Amino acid sequence: MILNSPLDMHLHLRDGEMLGQVGKLSAESFSGAVIMPNLVPPVDRLDMVHDYRGRIESAIGDHVFDPFMTLFFREYSMEELEAAKPHIIGIKLYPAGATTNSEAGVKAIDAAEPTIRRMEELGIPLLIHGETHGFVMDREKEFLEIYRHLATTFPKLRITMEHITTADAVKLLDEYENLFATVTLQHLLITLDDVAGGMLNPHLFCKPIAKRPEDRAALLDAALKAHPKLMFGSDSAPHPRHKKECCGCAAGVFTAPIALQVLADLFTKNGCAENLQAFISDNAQRIYGVTPPAKKVKLVQRPFDVPATYGDVDPVVPMYAGETIAWSIESIDA
């Protein structure tokens, strides 16, 4: 199987030593990725975008890889947005003020609307972490009201529902022309059962939390069909091992180095191998109007032993750590 210019439309590369550890792992096999701006402090000025992009380019070395940069959402003036537009793929919004009550959630979004309107005018996509502060299994579903509100209020705004986890979110894709979505690898594979059904598994704990079997089924079905509005976005998030296994662990699953192999297996096993190209790159190119650098990743059905950790400085535990997966990367031409 050959994948052309695979894209990861939702990626955390962090900064400093961790960026040094994980940057290459994505840049090796992916042609480009949407880089999340939630550093400390957040990337919310154009000069910070330039600087962060520079640090990413140093970290990935010679790899052919386009970091699609994002700004962290705040109030931006028209001038700021116009200046930023050529350098970013979109702006990422985490609606901290949204609450269980969806009315209140929309209200919290109100304050953001002048900036969102400017983004609509300029054609800058809005990427959203769509969860309320409600009960953990209901957070995404409750947030769908806010997606409806934004999709109707800003009909020309391109909105990406990031890392969707529910059947209801999949349905919403077909209701509004301007709604798109990313989905992670783990949400195609696991449910809450894998996190807390047997022993507690901190390495599969992520936000949004994995949901019910019928949710996973709907996500997998949409991915396997290469739903034209759905894109792969790993949300791959490296946390040092000690922050995952200690009491009270951080949320995030590290999938960057194994995502393509597992997707090849998943799509092939389900008889949908021909749809993976759209899911992993073509949909995203069309939706965002981007052309990533050419890269051919050849995958073969040959066992691959996933390392227990990646990185020397602050080892990161990947999904399937220490297990054998069925597909391997044979070669990468860039």
Place this chain on the structure above:
Amino acid sequence: MILNSPLDMHLHLRDGEMLGQVGKLSAESFSGAVIMPNLVPPVDRLDMVHDYRGRIESAIGDHVFDPFMTLFFREYSMEELEAAKPHIIGIKLYPAGATTNSEAGVKAIDAAEPTIRRMEELGIPLLIHGETHGFVMDREKEFLEIYRHLATTFPKLRITMEHITTADAVKLLDEYENLFATVTLQHLLITLDDVAGGMLNPHLFCKPIAKRPEDRAALLDAALKAHPKLMFGSDSAPHPRHKKECCGCAAGVFTAPIALQVLADLFTKNGCAENLQAFISDNAQRIYGVTPPAKKVKLVQRPFDVPATYGDVDPVVPMYAGETIAWSIESIDA
């Protein structure tokens, strides 16, 4: 507030060094407890009941405390049951064969029915861990079909639904005269949000897993009203700290040493202090027809600093470890 002869109707005391560590913590403030038989190997012969009771009595020393012993469910003959009856309060069934499909679950129960019929004839209560092997949030709800089946097939059998966690189970209490239930401290207090809504909290991970806010509300309402068929059963389960905080942690919350204080706070805050006596002892005495030794536990509203761990050999982390709770035990007269 004075509690007379408080009872813990579902308790894990383990064995060996752990029994030595935790036995006294229950025996100090409780007047008696239903002792779970799931040792390795399980307590499933009368001589094992006698031996385990002996080890418990050694471990608790001078404390006035009745260990109400149970047998682990297997096929038992009439002779075995008749011999055991004076020495046990009931038989604990964990239906390992029960599956998602409730039909199959009932079928798996079929094989157990000759023994269950003998228990009904002899008046030996059946205590059940009522979960199927389905999706983690549905396991108890799916099992309710099996409770219905047993309650109607064996109308004179006293059945205790152990550690119920759902609003549906609370409702079932009123549908069948011969159904009773225990509820833990943690299921009156937490939901899945507390386990996995923020950081992952292994110390609040237990089976059955904490459910939705409306489930907790129904359980708390029934407890505060001292529903006549509901009893306190802590399911307090000591796991050494290293088994709770490692990757892939074991299920169980250790509440024995703080349960009475937290219940006093909970019932008082909700204006139901007068109902705690029924919930903590009187209901159980009536339901099981037992008379525990006299013990007066005086509780006062005075801050208590919960230790980070209990025990020296293999420290156990209690619920509220390192936090301050509002009520303390002032004195115990036995």
